[in-house]
Amino acid sequence: MFHVYVLYSNSRNVYYIGYTGDDLSERLRKHNSNHRGFTGKSEDWKIVYTEAYPTKKEASERERKIKSWKSRKKVQVLVNSALTHTDL
Template sequence: MCSFYILYSEKLQQYYYGYSCDDLSERIRKHNSNHKGFTGKTNDWQLVYKEEYATKTEAFKRELQIKKWKSRKRVESLINKSKI
């Protein structure tokens, strides 16, 4: 099982979109660790949304679809409609 997920950083006031076929809680822990890359700037990333898919391809396609929206309001509407 693979997941598409959205993380939110209060410090940066930004969302991060990703997908993973590994343990999602471990993936989030890695985002919150000190490393190079966008999520390494801070360690307060919180899971605010997720969807599960049978394949990596499906999860990746969903990530690309959401990124193409380029609309914070649309993303926040999606998040608000779900309950994690």
């Protein structure tokens, strides 16, 4: 199983979109570790949205689709739609 995920850093007030075939909690731990790269600049990343896909290709395509939006508002709508559904 592969996962597309959206992370949010409260200290930077920014979203990050990625995908992984690994365990999501381990991937989050890596994002929150001190490393080079976009997510290495803060240690307060939280998973705020996920989608599961059976293949790497599908997950990769969905990640690229979300990133192509280049719109914080659209990402927020996506994240908020998940929050609304989990509150039911």
